[in-house]
Amino acid sequence: MIETLLVANRGEIACRVLRTCRDLGVATVAVHSDPDAHALHVRRADAAVRLPGAAPADTYLRGDLVVAAALAAGADAVHPGYGFLSENAGFARRVEEAGLTWVGPPPEAIEAMASKTRAKRLMGAEPLDPDALTAADLPVLIKAAAGGGGRGMRVVRDLGALRGELAAARAEALSAFGDGEVFAEPYLARGRHVEVQVLADAHGTVWPLGTRDCSLQRRHQKVVEEAPAPGLPPALVDELYGTAVRAARAIGYRGAGTVEFLVAEDGTAHFLEMNTRLQVEHPVTEAVYGVDLVALQLRVAEGAALPPEPPAPRGHAVEARLYAEDPARGFAPQTGTLHALEVPGVRLDTGYAAGDGIGVHYDALLAKAVAHAPTRAEAVRLLARALERARVHGPVTNRDLLVRSLRHPEFTEPGRADTGFYERHLAALTAPPPGGRHAAIAAALAEAAARPGPGAWRNLPSQPRSRTYGEEHGGTPVDHEVRYVRTRDGHLLPDDPDVRVVSAGAREVRLDVAGVVRPYRVTAHPGTDTVHVDTPAGAYRLTRRPRFTDPVERTAPGSLLAPMPGTVVRLAEGLAVGARVEAGDTLLWLEAMKMEHHVTAPASGVLTALHAEPGRQVPVGALLAVVAPESPEGPPVQSAQEEQA
Structure with missing residues (x-):
């Protein structure tokens, strides 16, 4: 029996695990970075251990420090949540070698699915070699072999852009996951992202706990998820179940995991990957099946056997991810104080409370709102209304986008929405609201x-x-x-x-x-x-607005300002003062809230100043560079402000 559990994570998922532990009578230990010293998951745990530093690489990704924290606090088990070290086989082994119970699949199972290329080969789906692509292969999606969450992903539609997109994807994958391997797969602009939740014990039982549809995505990250996936023919559901169970059995899986597919317009299912952890969207499955997946994870880790058959599904559930971001500005992450967060009438999983600060170091997810009802139409209506009436005070969020998405006719018609939904409708969904x-x-x-x-x-x-x-x-x-x-x-x-x-x-x-x-x-x-x-x-x-506006210093024409607080990750190849750039060229990449953001040239001209360098942290509005725009009479001319600087 697990007596004390350390949660090797932060934010919403840490609070989610802590809630189940409280219900089961399990004592809890939190770990935290310096920015998270007063975070909600720290306040809710029975004990907390500091991981010195701010960056994930120095804190939540330091498996040695996390294991040491568990031992110091007297924990006898570790739950990894999702993200960070949740799919790190080396960390799982380190936990077990320390004599602690690992609440997750065996390290060997994690390794088998850790690389998407190896996972595809295991399931009989050979990935495309990105260095051998031809025009006939396009369009393709370049993906990081070792990671997910939209990092290291690039859509390539033109062969001339392949080299640059490959280099960018490899650099981002190396930075995010420590592994620069990428692969390619056919890009289906109108495909549906469908997945199967599995739960397996150590006694040979594997449950397929229904399907989920996660097609509404921005920047290859899910925004709205639902269970069961609507409009799938029974034969296709059986096929997906069979593949998911076969994948779990092939690697001796134990615990909760998810097998993901891309379903083409013709109904053909393509295996994508297996996530060897709990998914962000697991609450919709919990609602439909009436289970607590975290509690089942703990029981499986304790050695308990699952019943031969899973419970029967009931109704429909829809989840919407509330992010601190501005969809009308390229989903730019937002920071500041969260003054109020109230979404009555639905389940709300969050890692924040009123008064908490939203910083730049971690994911922009504020909360997940989940509605469950007898039918899909009722669940969608309930969630849209709950979000519409919610009190969310503080930084800009995607709340309005969520409400409009849930009410869009392409979404309300079961099974019609696909992964290109926001590419087609974002402008209309982010138009200024009336009133x-x-x-x-x-x-x-x-x-x-x-x-x-x-x-x-x-x-x-x-x-x-x-x-x-x-x-x-x-x-x-x-x-x-x-x-x-x-x-x-x-x-x-x-x-x-x-x-x-x-x-x-x-x-x-x-x-x-x-x-x-x-x-x-x-x-x-x-x-x-x-x-x-x-x-x-x-x-x-x-x-x-103030009654009397004070004069403010004007920004020089062509100035490139940081659109958000973050860290400069890298500069464009060959970028230096004196280089000629075109309007819209990506000059540098800024990392904020676990995502990389392109910062582009505001005008065509010559770079006359460069104040950004890799590793530099910048506040919003910081001057990164200046591009002297071209004049009709001749070469770019420096402004008076630049000359004075």
Whole structure:
């Protein structure tokens, strides 16, 4: 029996494992990096051990430090969660050699599936050699053999781009996984990502616990998942089950794992890989089958036998991943303080609580919202509504994208959505939401109620007071100046005659727009200029503008600024002052929240300054480089600001 478990992870999955341990009466130990010293998983564990440093390579990826922490804290078992060391056979062996129980598959099973190329050969699917591709093979997807999560992946549609994309994929794979091996597979733009959850014990029983559809992806990372995968013919489901069970038996698997497939438009299933760990999207399977996969992992690790048959499935479940990112700006990760996180009516798995900070070192995942209902349509409706009414205050998130995705006709029709969904619909899904003007009116009236100032109301209307609030979508700000007059009969809005103020308090304002009255819940968090307005039909994030704007230093034309806080990973080959660049060329790669982001030239011209170097950490807005743009009369000319610098 496991008495004390160390969770070798952080964030949402660490909190998820801790919750099951609490339910089972198992004591817990957390590990943490320096930025995570006060994180939620640390606060919820019975004990915690510091891993000195901030970068994953110095902390959560140091297997020797994690094992030492388990021994120091008196733990007798280790659960790896997902990511980090969860699929590291060497770490699993180190845990077992220390006399600890490893809550995962045997190291040999991990090794068998660790390389995607070896896994494909094991399952009879020969990968393509990326160095021997021809135009007839295109389009292809270049993938890292040793990793996942979108790292080291590149789509190649043109043979001329192959060399550069291969070099970039290999460099990213080496940086992320310590292994630069890549391979290629046919790229199916309209394929569906379908997977089978398996659970195996040490006594020969292997459960196929249903299918999941994870086709809605951005940057090769899943965003919305559901179980069971809709619209699959029974014969195809049986085929997927058979392949998944065969893969597990072939490597002597034990514990929870997932076998992933790409299903083509013609219904042909292509084996992708086997993930020898718990998946991020495991809650939808738990909801449908009424099981706790973490509890089953622990029992299997203790040697217990599974029943001969899995429980019967019930209903449908859908999960949406809430990220701190801005989809309208290329999914740029966001940082800052999370002031509120409330998604009522559905299961919420998270590693954050109100007041926690969101930093740059780790994944941008804030939470997973999961809805379960008797039918798919009901589950989708429930999740969309729960997210729409959620209170998520702090950095920009993908919440609006999730709501619109769940309601898009291509998604609501079972089995129609595929992995190209966001490539086709992202522009429409990230368009500015309507109603921002009314939200700004509510914010202005709430602030006026909270800070009434002198004068209160007058018998005769006086000059209007005004407040300005800004919205930003995709980096484009839109300001709303709200003018109002308070009288004995209420507020007058001279610029908005179609709006009648029903009531105006410091926290809630009710507006009548064209005969329909709606409440607006207004929250201004101390120490910030951000005002959040929550309504039954959606939420708005506004910025309070100062009454008098101070002059600010202008940025030199052609300046390349850091779009987010992060670390410079590498520069483009041959990049140096004096080099000529074209607008849109990738000049450097910035790593933030476990993802690499292209930083491109803002204009065509000559690089006149370069302030970035690999390994340098930069804040948002930091000057990385300057490209002197071409002038019609001649060569690029330095600006006065550059000359002074």
